[in-house]
Amino acid sequence: MSxxxxxxxxxxxxxxxxxxxxxxxxxRVTEGVPLLSxxxxxxxxxxxxxxxxxxxxxxxxxxxTRSFQLEPNDLLLTIVGSLGRRAIYSGQRVTFQRSVAYIRxxxxxxxxxxxxxxxxxxxxxxxxxxxxxxxxxxxxYLGELAKVSVPVPDVPEQSKIAQILDxxxxxxxxxxxxxxxxxxxxxxxxxxxxxxxxxxxxxxxPPQSEAPQFYKExxxxxxxxxxxxxxxDTVAVRGSGHTPSKNVSSYWNGGIKWVSLADSHRLDKxxxxxxxxxxxxxxxxxxxxxxxxxxxxxxxxxxxxxKSAILGCEMAVSQHFMAWRCGEGLNxxxxxxxxxxxxxxxxxxxxGSTIKTIGLPFFKGYKIAAPSRQEQDRAASIxxxxxxxxxxxxxxxxxxxxxxxxxxDDLLTGRVRVTLLLESLQQASTPIVQQPAAQTxx
Numbered sequence: 284m285s286x287x288x289x290x291x292x293x294x295x296x297x298x299x300x301x302x303x304x305x306x307x308x309x310x311r312v313t314e315g316v317p318l319l320s321x322x323x324x325x326x327x328x329x330x331x332x333x334x335x336x337x338x339x340x341x342x343x344x345x346x347x348t349r350s351f352q353l354e355p356n357d358l359l360l361t362i363v364g365s366l367g368r369r370a371i372y373s374g375q376r377v378t379f380q381r382s383v384a385y386i387r388x389x390x391x392x393x394x395x396x397x398x399x400x401x402x403x404x405x406x407x408x409x410x411x412x413x414x415x416x417x418x419x420x421x422x423x424y425l426g427e428l429a430k431v432s433v434p435v436p437d438v439p440e441q442s443k444i445a446q447i448l449d450x451x452x453x454x455x456x457x458x459x460x461x462x463x464x465x466x467x468x469x470x471x472x473x474x475x476x477x478x479x480x481x482x483x484x485x486x487x488x489p490p491q492s493e494a495p496q497f498y499k500e501x502x503x504x505x506x507x508x509x510x511x512x513x514x515x516d517t518v519a520v521r522g523s524g525h526t527p528s529k530n531v532s533s534y535w536n537g538g539i540k541w542v543s544l545a546d547s548h549r550l551d552k553x554x555x556x557x558x559x560x561x562x563x564x565x566x567x568x569x570x571x572x573x574x575x576x577x578x579x580x581x582x583x584x585x586x587x588x589x590k591s592a593i594l595g596c597e598m599a600v601s602q603h604f605m606a607w608r609c610g611e612g613l614n615x616x617x618x619x620x621x622x623x624x625x626x627x628x629x630x631x632x633x634x635g636s637t638i639k640t641i642g643l644p645f646f647k648g649y650k651i652a653a654p655s656r657q658e659q660d661r662a663a664s665i666x667x668x669x670x671x672x673x674x675x676x677x678x679x680x681x682x683x684x685x686x687x688x689x690x691x692d693d694l695l696t697g698r699v700r701v702t703l704l705l706e707s708l709q710q711a712s713t714p715i716v717q718q719p720a721a722q723t724x725x
Contacts, residue, residue, distance in 0.1 A: 288697035304379030524600035537563020585640030
């Protein structure tokens with residue numbers, strides 16, 4: 284704690300109560316008061332309650348709260364299992380099991396919001412871990428919790444610090460909500476554009492149930508009359524991957540990017556430009572590995588089944604992947620999005636006891652529902668726009684999280700005084716945080 288420039292006090296000096304939830308066994312009922320546990324305190328600092336939570340009777344609730352009743356602005360902290368998740372109690376009619384501690388700050392010494400944010404700082408988490416017992420399920424005794432160190436600026440400065448961090452939390456929540464909405468929009472577009480498509484007027488066709496005259500039956504189910512159910516092999520050149528011998532060092536680290544299961548985190552993001560491993564020209568020459576051109580669409584057929592990407596440059600792929608080089612009649616972006624929509628199907632048909640896989644014969648007969656190239660291009664353009672919007676908001680969310688992390692470290696420790704920060708921002712006319720832009724309805 285040598286870097287903290289505020290006075291430091293033990294938690295016990297700043298609160299009027301440190302207690303934990305009930306240790307008793309209680310009869311569950313179908314109607315009553317929620318009996319919550321550590322799982323109900325989320326990583327985002329909220330209390331999550333749903334219909335699956337246990338309920339206890341009104342009589343038991345009254346008995347539990349007779350000696351101590353939670354009050355708004357009390358802090359809740361998980362002290363068994365996942366240590367350190369926290370929330371501010373706002374008056375919900377609930378009670379907790381012993382895995383949650385109740386902390387009541389002395390507001391004239393420390394504000395609930397400031398303490399809440401300090402409890403999210405890595406130093407606080409590290410001290411909890413040091414003071415916890417070393418059993419299979421980590422736990423923290425209340426006596427040890429009372430000794431945890433807390434920096435204590437004066438109350439007005441606490442309030443300003445908490446206000447800045449609250450503003451960032453609000454922006455993060457709003458951006459997360461917008462991203463969730465955009466993901467739903469994307470899924471809706473995937474379904475509509477790849478089952479109904481766009482008519483000659485540039486509009487989505489009505490669903491088959493509303494306008495059956497626009498559809499025909501096919502081996503893939505109902506598809507628009509203008510579409511064809513085609514074997515993918517007729518519009519793309521299929522290939523698969525291979526792994527050169529790992530016992531020959533000259534086959535590896537030769538500058539040829541090689542997509543393997545180690546790159547799973549890079550898939551489902553449209554393009555892949557980097558790989559975890561490289562092979563050599565000798566590795567290509569002495570194995571069945573093939574150098575696929577940029578623009579080739581790849582699909583994982585096991586251990587991450589259904590993940591797909593488009594190669595951003597020449598690459599080889601391991602035996603865990605299929606690869607398709609699209610012809611003039613097939614837009615590779617359209618194929619990528621089509622495979623994305625098919626992912627649940629791939630997961631359902633995979634077989635195997637230890638590692639599930641899709642056998643190569645399946646892909647020899649694999650069919651897709653293909654509109655005209657012009658309609659594919661329009662659909663791919665719309666889906667790409669949705670993907671880019673989602674990526675931009677993901678980047679904004681990461682920027683906000685990094686900004687909050689930096690400000691938490693600076694402001695909560697006193698390395699940067701909040702008054703100086705606010706003065707510098709005012710002089711520069713710079714807001715602390717940019718609010719997420721409103722999303723236009725599709």
